[in-house]
Each structure stands twice: as structure tokens, then as C-alpha cells.
Amino acid sequence: TTPHRFAAVDLGASSGRVIVGEVAAERLTLHEAHRFPNQPTRVLGTLHWDILSLYQGILNGLKAAANSTPRPLTSIGIDTWAVDYGLLAADGTLLANPVHYRDTRTTNAAEKVAKVLSPQALYATTGIQHLPFNTIYQLISAQGTPALTAAHRLLLIPDLLSYWLTGEPGTELTNASTTQLIDPRTRDWATPVAQALGIDLTLFPPLRRPGDPAGTLRQEVLAQTGLTTPLPVTAVGSHDTASAVVGVPATTPDFAYIATGTWSLAGLELDAPVLTEASRAANFTNELGVDGTVRYLRNIMGLWMLQECVRAWESRGTTATQRIQATHTQDLTALLQAAAQATPLRSVVDAGDPAFIAPDHMPDRIADACRRTGQPVPRTPAETTRCVLDSLALAHRRAIDDAARLSGRTVRTVHIVGGGVHNALLCQLTADACGLPVIAGPAEAAALGNVLVQARAAGVITGGLSELRALLHSTQPLRQYEPTGDHSAWDRAAARLGDAQVTRAAT
Ligand code: LFR
Numbered sequence: 064t065t066p067h068r069f070a071a072v073d074l075g076a077s078s079g080r081v082i083v084g085e086v087a088a089e090r091l092t093l094h095e096a097h098r099f100p101n102q103p104t105r106v107l108g109t110l111h112w113d114i115l116s117l118y119q120g121i122l123n124g125l126k127a128a129a130n131s132t133p134r135p136l137t138s139i140g141i142d143t144w145a146v147d148y149g150l151l152a153a154d155g156t157l158l159a160n161p162v163h164y165r166d167t168r169t170t171n172a173a174e175k176v177a178k179v180l181s182p183q184a185l186y187a188t189t190g191i192q193h194l195p196f197n198t199i200y201q202l203i204s205a206q207g208t209p210a211l212t213a214a215h216r217l218l219l220i221p222d223l224l225s226y227w228l229t230g231e232p233g234t235e236l237t238n239a240s241t242t243q244l245i246d247p248r249t250r251d252w253a254t255p256v257a258q259a260l261g262i263d264l265t266l267f268p269p270l271r272r273p274g275d276p277a278g279t280l281r282q283e284v285l286a287q288t289g290l291t292t293p294l295p296v297t298a299v300g301s302h303d304t305a306s307a308v309v310g311v312p313a314t315t316p317d318f319a320y321i322a323t324g325t326w327s328l329a330g331l332e333l334d335a336p337v338l339t340e341a342s343r344a345a346n347f348t349n350e351l352g353v354d355g356t357v358r359y360l361r362n363i364m365g366l367w368m369l370q371e372c373v374r375a376w377e378s379r380g381t382t383a384t385q386r387i388q389a390t391h392t393q394d395l396t397a398l399l400q401a402a403a404q405a406t407p408l409r410s411v412v413d414a415g416d417p418a419f420i421a422p423d424h425m426p427d428r429i430a431d432a433c434r435r436t437g438q439p440v441p442r443t444p445a446e447t448t449r450c451v452l453d454s455l456a457l458a459h460r461r462a463i464d465d466a467a468r469l470s471g472r473t474v475r476t477v478h479i480v481g482g483g484v485h486n487a488l489l490c491q492l493t494a495d496a497c498g499l500p501v502i503a504g505p506a507e508a509a510a511l512g513n514v515l516v517q518a519r520a521a522g523v524i525t526g527g528l529s530e531l532r533a534l535l536h537s538t539q540p541l542r543q544y545e546p547t548g549d550h551s552a553w554d555r556a557a558a559r560l561g562d563a564q565v566t567r568a569a570t
Contacts, residue, residue, distance in 0.1 A: 064087050064088065065087070065134075066085040066086055066087040066090055066092075067085070067086055067087070067137040067518065067521060067523045068083055068084070068085055068086075068128075068132070068134055068135070068136050068137060069083070069084045069085075069086065069136065069137055069138055069139070069140065069513075069514045069517040069518055069521075070082070070083055070084075070096070070124075070125060070128045070136050070138075070139045070140070071083075071084055071139075071140055071142070071299075071306075071509075071510040071511075071513035071514045071517070072121050072124065072139065072140065072141040072142070072224070072513075073142050073143075073303060073306070073507075073509045073510045073513060074101060074117060074141075074142070074143040074144070074220070074221075074224075074303070075101065075143075075144065075303065075324055075325060075482075075509075076101060076144055076324075076325040076367075077100070077101055077325060077370065078098055078099065078100055078101055079098070079099050079100075079101050079117055079120050079121065079124075080095055080096075080097065080098045080099075080124070080510070081095075081096045081097045081120075081121060081123075081124025081125060081127065081128055082094065082095050082096065082507060082510040082514075083095075083096050083128050083131065083136070084510065084511065084513075084514030084515075084517075084518070086514060086515070086518040086523050086524060087523070088524070089534070089537070089538075090538065091511070091514075091515075091534055091535065091538040091539070092538070093507055093510060093511065093514070094131065096124050096125075096127040096128040096131055097120070097123055097124035097127040097128070099116075099117075099120035099123065099124070101113075101117060102116075103163045103165075106160075109162060109166055109168065110162065110163040110165055110166040110422075111160040111161065111162055111163060111166075112147065112160065112161045112162075112163055112220070113160075114149065114157070114160060114161050114220075114223070117224070118224060118227055121141075121224060121228075122284070122287050122288055125139070125284075125288040125290060126287070126288040126289055126290075129288055129289045129290045129291075130289065135290075135291060135294075136290065136294060137517070137518075137521050137523070138294065138295045138296065138297045138517050138520070138521055139228070139280075139294065139295070139296045139297070139517075140296070140297050140298070140299035140301075140513045140514070140516065140517045141221045141224050141225050141228075141296070141299070141301060141513075142221055142299055142300060142301050142302065142303045142305070142306040142509055142512075142513050143220045143221045143224070143301070143302075143303055144164070144220065144302075144303055145219075145238050145241035145302045145303075145304070145350075146164050146194075146196055146197055146198050146201070146219075146241050146242065147161050147162065147163065147164050147196075147198075147201070147219070147220050148161060148198065148201075148217050148218060148219050148220065148223070149161045149217075149218050149220070149223040150210050150211060150213075150214035150216070150217055150266075151214065151215060151216040151217075151218060152213060152214070152215055153215040153216075155226075157223075158210040158213055158214060159210040161220065161223070162201065164196035164201075165196070165420055165421055165422060166196075167421060168201070168204045168205075169195045169196055169200040169201055169203075169204045170195065171204075172195070172199075172200035172201075172203045172204045173193065173195065173200060175203050176199065176200065176203055176260060179259050179260060180256065180259050180260065182343065183340065183343065185243070185256065186338065186340075186342075186343040187338055187343075188246055188253050188255070188256055189243045189244070189245065189246065189247070189253055189256060189349075190247045190336045190337070190338045190342075190348065190349030190357075191240070191241065191243040191348050191349065191350070192346045192347055192348035192361065192362065193346060194362060194417070195417055195420065196420075197241065197242065197243040198219075198241065198242035198243060198244065199242060199243040199244060199256075199260060199262065200243075202260075202262050203260060203262075206261065214266060215266075216232060216266055216267075216268060217266040217267055218232060218234075218268070219234065219235070219238050219239065219242070219301070221235060221238060221301035221302075222234055222235055222238070222268070222301065225277050225278070225296050225298075225301075227284075228278070228280055228281065228284050228296055229277060229278025229279060229280060229281060229296050230278060230281050231277060231278030232268035233268050233269060233270070233271040233275075233277055233298065234267045234268050234269065234270050234271065235270075235271050235272075235273070235277075235298050235299075235300075235301035235302075236250065236270050236271065236272050236273070236351055237273060237300045237301060237302045237305035237350065237351050237352060237353065238300075238301045238302040238305070239267070239270060239351075240302075240349075240350045240351035241302060241350055243256075244256060244257050244262065244264070245351065247336040247338075247349045247351060247357060248335075248336060248338075250351060250355075251270070252264050252267075252270075271298040272298065273298055273299050273300045273301075273305070273353045273354075273516050274297065274298065274299075274516055274519065274520040275297070275298045275520075276295060276296075276297060276298070276520075277295075277296040277297060277298045278295070278296055279292070279293045279294060279295050279296070280292070280293070280294045280296070297516070297517045297520045297521070299353075299512070299513045299516040299517060300352065300353045300512060300513070300516060302350065303509045304322050304328050304350065304358065304360075304509075305350070305351070305352050305353055305358065305512070306353075306508070306509040306510070306511075306512035306513045306516070307322040307328075307480055307481055307508040307509040307512055308320055308322060308332060308352055308353075308356075308358055308508075308512065309352075309353050309508075309511075309512030309513075309515055309516060309528065309531060309532075310480055310505060310507075310508030310509060310510075310511040310512035310515070310535060311332075311478045311480055311508060311532065311535075312478065312502070312504070312505065312532055312535035312536040312539060312541060313476070313478055313529075313532050313536075314532065314533065314536050315475070315476065317472070317473055317474060317475040317476065318331075318332075318474065318475070318476045318477070318478055319331055319463040319466065319467070319474045319476070319477050319478070320332070320477070320478045320479075320480065321459050321463075321477065321478070321479045321480070321483070321493065322480055322481045322508065322509075323365060323366065323479055323480070323481040323482055323483025323484070323486075323489070324365060324366060324481045324482040324483065325365055325366060325367045325370070326362055326363065326364070326365040326367065327362075327363040327364070327365040327366075327414075327455060327458070327459060327483065328358075328360050328361075328362060328363070328365075329360055329361060329363055329458070329459050329462035329463055329466070330347070330348075330358065330359045330360025330361060330462060330463070330466045331359045331360070331463075331466045331467070331470060331472055331474070332352060332356050332357070332358065332359070332528075333349075333356065333357040333359045333470055333472075334355070334356065334357070335357060336349035336357050336359070337349065337359060337469055337470050339469070341469055342469045345361070345465050345469060346361055346415070347359060347360065347361055347465065347466065347469060348360055348361065348362070353512070353516060353528065354527060354528050356528070359466055359469075359470055360462065360466065361415065361462040361465070361466070362415070363414050363415050363455065363458040363459065363462060364414045364415070364416075364419045364420075364455070364458075365414075365455065365483070366455075366482065366483060366486070366489075367419070368414065368419055368425060368429070368451045368454075368455075369448060369451050369452075371422060371423070371425035372425045372426050372429070372444070372447055372448070372451065373395065373398075374425075375423075375424065375425055375426050375427075376426070376444055398444060398445065398448055399448065399486065399487075399488050401443075401444075401445035401448070402445050402446075402448035402449040402452060402488060403449075403488050404445070405445050405446050405448075405449035406446075406449070407449070407453065407548075407552070408453050408552055408553070408555075408556045409438070409439055409441070409446070409449070409450070409453075410433040410436075410438035410439050410440070410441060410450050411438070411450065411453050411454045411457055411556045411559065411560060412429055412432040412433060412436075412450065412451075412454045412560070413432070413454070413458070413560050414451075414454040414455050414457070414458035415458055415461075415462075416432070418432075426441075426444075426447055429441065429447060429450060429451065430447075433450070436559060436560060437559075438559060452486075452488055452489050452492055453492060453556070455489060455492075455493075456489065456492035456493045456495065456496040456497075456553075457496055457553060457556055457557055457560070459477075459493045459496060459497065460493070460496040460497045460498075460553065460557075461557065463477060463497055463499075474499065475499065476499060476500055476501075476502060477493065477494070477497050477499050477500070477501045477502070478501075478502050478503075479493065479501055479502070479503045479504075480503075480504065480505060480506070480508035481506060481508055481509070482506060484503045484504050484505065484506040484542075485506060487544075490503045490542075490544050491544050491547070493544075494544040494545060494546045494547070495546050495547055495548045495550075495553070496553045497546065498546045498550050499546060500543055500544065500545055500546065501543070501544040502541050502542075502543050502544075503541065503542045503543075503544065504539055504540055504541040504542060505535065505539040505540070505541070511535060511539070515531045515534070515535075519531065
């Protein structure tokens with residue numbers, strides 16, 4: 064049979080891509096049609112997404128996808144990072160440039176929220192981990208601003224881009240759960256939470272579920288891209304992490320996953336949320352997944368820490384050795400090789416600490432954290448890189464252990480998907496830290512999950528998540544890492560951070 068072609072728009076924090084997936088009964092291949100940078104811009108002290116440039120990147124990507132072969136696309140799906148949004152006037156005009164979740168405007172929002180709703184009550188209803196940038200904190204911080212006051216409608220980032228393509232507003236459920244305004248038991252709005260906080264839920268257009276239709280391309284877009292009418296947009300797991308977890312090639316139920324990239328999202332797929340006080344204290348989230356699932360996970364800083372270090376080294380031009388190791392991005396390979404030779408577990412930091420969320424001065428912040436916990440301060444880029452990767456592996460292990468304990472499940476395999484798949488040292492250290500086999504791949508899990516949900520909605524493939532995953536397993540290249548080394552070294556490293564981590568989780 065002739066394969067169907069689907070365009071997956073997948074926007075990450077540092078780049079966006081339009082990827083074409085070809086799907087037939089036993090076949091699944093990806094081609095990258097277009098990749099473009101995502102460059103946040105600070106204006107008058109506020110960090111913004113450059114949303115029009117991202118939209119133009121999508122149009123260029125769709126054009127490239129249309130030109131790449133004469134065979135038509137069957138549909139388009141969009142996934143991006145979570146929590147952020149655009150505000151629209153009644154006529155659909157975007158009222159302000161969306162603010163980046165790493166902006167510090169939400170610094171005092173949790174206190175304000177706690178005055179009306181205790182963290183315990185908020186968690187018991189929404190099951191969402193405390194992250195300073197959750198949409199409720201952004202909305203509380205924006206209360207009284209001209210844009211929010213004038214807003215007629217709020218669209219989460221993938222819904223905003225989809226609206227521009229089709230003219231049809233909607234709120235996709237997996238991403239909506241990250242607003243902290245959804246009750247994971249009913250999978251519908253947590254109206255009492257919104258009311259208590261004075262958040263107007265009528266700003267959100269009706270909920271859509273992954274697989275639901277999301278309109279067809281407007282005439283303007285057809286003209287801009289050279290695509291032919293009528294081309295539908297299908298709602299997918301529009302939160303990139305939801306799509307990435309669909310893209311985990313698991314073949315048994317006893318798996319944990321780590322979706323890696325700017326963040327590491329480490330945890331389990333569950334059928335029902337865990338809303339216990341122990342789960343709240345451990346800062347686990349119950350985001351909603353595709354097909355009625357729950358993503359029970361913790362956010363870990365991820366490769367952001369390394370990206371920010373490299374950016375700092377590139378702009379600083381320190382000693383000659385450091386330059387050799389870090390100035391050119393092609394030297395990332397050299398840097399990782401040097402890190403692999405550095406002393407293991409010499410110093411570790413808490414990669415779950417929100418102190419690492421904001422941009423700038425990352426090597427100094429890592430050095431400070433080592434100093435505070437009485438550990439040697441990394442001196443070179445290689446040592447700092449090793450510290451970051453050891454710390455990530457340790458945080459991966461802790462999240463997976465905690466998730467298993469808090470949900471009463473057993474984990475026998477760890478799947479790593481996303482950009483971190485290319486980082487063999489991180490994969491090996493994670494296997495070592497967890498004491499479990501790691502299966503790494505695919506790197507483009509979010510795009511694959513996006514494509515698979517579209518293909519199923521179009522009737523090209525059938526089945527539940529396990530059938531979709533079986534197709535991934537049989538078509539995508541995967542690499543396995545077995546645990547090595549002295550496991551107790553990881554216990555000792557964890558003990559060095561123990562107290563700091565417990566204190567943070569309890570607040
Ligand atoms: C990953 C991700 C995470 C979310 C963070 C902020 O790209 O979507 O799941 O917590 O970005 O939106």
C-alpha cells in the first residue's frame with residue numbers, strides 16, 4: 064500500500080522543526096522538511112517567545128513538506144512546550160507577545176496563590192507539581208495587566224499556532240493539564256480552583272482530545288505554503304512531552320521513561336493519577352496523556368544546564384584549554400569525551416532545583432551549589448560537564464525510584480527518548496545510576512508520537528498505545544545500555560545531596 068504522509072510540527076525550546084512522517088501498516092519513516100531556530104527575546108526586561116518568527120518557520124516548513132514530493136499530506140499536527148499562552152482580542156488579534164516560562168515574573172505568585180488555596184488543596188484537585196511557571200502562576204502575575212484585562216480568549220502555544228493555521232480555536236487536553244486548572248480524575252476543568260483564584264475559565268475555548276479534528280488550513284495558508292485544499296489539522300498530544308511519551312518504543316508495561324532535551328521528564332505512564340500528600344511532597348506531577356493515560360513524572364533541569372554552560376563558555380573565552388574544549392559547538396563531542404575521562408561523581412548538584420531555571424551564569428551557579436554542599440568545585444568545562452551529567456543521571460534515578468514507590472509499580476527497563484539519546488555518556492550514566500538497562504531512542508520521539516496519533520485518527524493504523532509502540536519498536540533504531548560500575552557510589556553521591564533535596568520538596 065502507498066504510505067500516507069503526515070506533517071508533525073514540533074517546537075522545542077531551542078529549535079522548531081517540521082517533520083514528515085510516512086506511515087503504512089508495517090512502515091514508519093521520518094524526513095525532516097525544515098528546522099529553524101527558536102530565539103527568545105528580552106524586551107523591556109521581559110523574556111518573550113518570538114511567536115511570529117516561529118509561525119513563519121512553520122509556514123516555511125509546510126512549504127518545504129509540500130515541495131518535497133508530489134504526494135499530498137493527509138494531515139498536520141502540532142506539539143510544543145507547555146504552560147505558555149497568547150491572549151487574543153475579540154477580533155482574534157494577538158494582544159501581546161507570549162511570555163517565556165523562564166521569565167521571572169512569577170517569582171512571588173506561589174505565595175499569592177497559597178493565600179487563597181493551600182498547596183495541599185491545590186495538589187489534591189489538580190495533581191500538578193509545583194513549578195514556578197505553571198499557567199496559574201503566570202495568570203496570577205498577569206492579573207490587572209492591560210492585556211489580560213482586555214483578553215477575550217486565551218490560547219496555549221500549540222492551540223494558538225493551530226488557530227492561525229485554521230481559524231478554529233480549541234484547547235487541547237494534554238497541554239491544558241499543565242495549566243494546573245484541570246482535574247485529572249474528571250479530565251475536565253477544575254472550576255473551583257479557577258473560581259478561588261479569580262481565573263476566568265471562559266477565556267479557554269472548548270477542550271479537544273488528541274485525535275480530534277482541529278479545522279482545515281485557511282485559504283491564506285494554502286497560498287503561503289503551496290499546499291492543496293482541503294488539508295486538516297488534527298489535535299495530537301499537543302504538549303511535546305505527551306507526544307514524546309507516545310513515542311516511547313516500550314514492549315512491556317514495566318517501563319519508566321525519560322523524555323530528554325532541554326528538560327528531562329522522568330517517570331511512569333499510569334492509568335489513574337496519584338494525588339497523595341506523599342506524592343505532592345515529592346513534587347510529582349500528573350499530567351494528562353494520550354488515550355486516557357497519566358504522565359506521572361518529575362521535571363529535572365535536563366540538558367539546559369549544559370547548553371547554558373556552553374553558552375557561557377563561548378561568550379567568556381577563558382583559558383586556552385577551556386576554549387579548546389568548549390568554544391565551537393562541534394567540540395561538544397570533544398567536551399563529552401573529556402567529561403567521560405573526568406573523575407566520576409566528584410561533585411553533584413540537585414538537578415531538580417528551580418534555582419537552575421532562569422538563564423545566565425550557569426557555570427557559576429553550579430560552582431556555588433557544589434560549594435554550598437561542601438563538595439569540590441569543578442574547575443574546567445570537562446569537570447563541569449561531568450558534574451552536570453552525573454547530576455542528571457542521579458536525578459533520573461531518584462525520579463524513577465520515587466515514581467515507582469509512590470505509585471506502587473515495579474520498573475525493569477528505562478527508556479530514554481528525545482535529544483539526550485545522542486548523548487551516549489548520559490545514557491550510560493543513567494543506566495549505571497538506575498542499575499537498570501536503558502533503551503535509548505528514538506531521538507525524535509515527540510514528532511513520532513505526533514505522527515502516530517494523526518495516522519490513527521486518519522484510520523491508516525489502528526490500535527492502542529501498545530500497538531503504536533510496537534510499530535516504533537520494529538521500525539526505529541534503538542540502542543541498549545547495560546548498567547556498569549559500582550552501584551554504591553551512586554548511593555553515596557545521593558547522600559551528599561540528601562538533606563538539601565528533602566528540604567526543598569517539603570516547602
Ligand atoms: C518540555 C516541556 C516540559 C514542560 C516544559 C515547560 O519541552 O514541555 O514538559 O514542563 O517544557 O513548558
